[in-house]
Amino acid sequence: AGLMGTDIKGKTLGLIGIGRIGAHMAKLGWAFGMKVIAYDLRPDKALSEKFGVIFAELDDVLQQADVISLHVPYLPSTHHLINEERLRMVKPTAMLLNTSRGKVVDTKAVSTALREGRLGGAALDTFEGEEVWIEEEFLKRDELAAIPLREAMESFSIMRSEHAILTPHNAFNTREAMDRILITTAENLKAFFSGNPQNTVA
Template identity: 45%
Template sequence: MKHNTSPVLALATGIHKADAEHLHQALGPTFPLLCTEGSIESINPETLSQVQILLPFIHPTIGPAEMEAMPRLRLIATRSTGYDHIDLQAATQRGILVANVPGYGETAVAEYTFGLLLTVSRKLHLAYRSVQQASEPTRQLQGFDLYGKTLGVIGAGAIGLHVIRIARGFGMQVLAYDVMPNRIFAEVLGFLYVPLDELLASSDVVSLHAPALPSTYHLLNTETFRKMKRGALLINTARGSLVETEALLWALDNGILRGAGLDTLEDEDDLQHLEQALSPARQQSVQHNQALMSHDNVVVTPHMAFNSIEAVHRILNTSAANVLAFLRHQPQNLVTQEKNASI
């Protein structure tokens, strides 16, 4: 942890030592930056009251209470593309700008998507367990080829398009659903845009790459799972809120889904804070997630699809550039409207 008493104090939370050192270099070795592997709660209130620039990761939520503890806060430069962990309305009301990292992990997340897909489709996690337990290989470890299968991509943005490129290399047919279809990309990459219902009914694998928005909340629920091709796989490297967990359990238990590869879960933060008192609704969410993880045909990883060396460096470099641009009174990559937020 490093602390500088210069008038402009920036705080980076949830950041490991090596990444903190990289961020220091990107901002300049004399830049007044305080780094902690912990959360905002790990910083003493007096220091927190001096923070003018916050560089959080996706956990935990930055809401009115956290902003109240930082009365001098003028910029939140989140080290992520998604910003659903930040209360934008509260930030706007306080004149706090919010900047994100628009693109950094297209390659990393797309490759990880296929890592999850191959793990579930070829049952690599079960095969590994079998070797560890010195048990004989059985027919239960038999998977299936991706060649010739149909992949349905929900959200054909930068990551989704990279997933499509990889899928075509595997010899898969690809369908895509997006609110803003790009026919040129479809022609060049060789895939089809179709309505969501058609994608669900026709896809052997459905992969989620949509952002967390009110319009995408519980995009996959009991009603939409009923429309899916029986025996399909679900891959989610986007956001947990896209999938209603109780409905996912129902789809798995009733054979609608053959399996799932999940790098993100609904209310995943609560799994790391089981010692805290949770509301009944959040307790139920934790129980649903624990039930998911008990399924042999489900692979869950801790929201790490982005986590390659190259992608993390791009995150840090862009976050530093966002801070420096703000200090030059030329803020960039904003997701909120500029409103007298300069230092």
């Protein structure tokens, strides 16, 4: 209650997606003494050997995890990956973290789960309908799209929960990260004009 927290040592960290960011999260969980389980289409044997990451099916990760952290791209196959059905699998004390893409999570389902006490908490750095909040031009349109507005209102309802934290897609925003972005951009331009493109996106 109040400002009382809970230890994470000995708890289970469930990672959904274990690319570069997910792998770093696995290392952090291991460093804090957490059991790390993960779901990914391409399990990383090296992470299992070095940090004890246990790869499992998605539903198994959701059922076992005390902290669920999402690290997947937004694709048709990941739209509402965390939905009403899957939220009914998680522990009522589980914490959901989303720093990937807003539409990976069904906002309405999370709001309902929090309200009904079926989810311990949610920390969302990205969420459905965020374009309504962060893009002034969206609100200047003659016709406002109903779906983003509805999604934004669902996100707003989550923000009012004492068991949720919403941040403005801002997890990357440090001085050091901005320096790295500028350096990488300059290196990409240099490589492109020298005929050797790097960091290309298909």
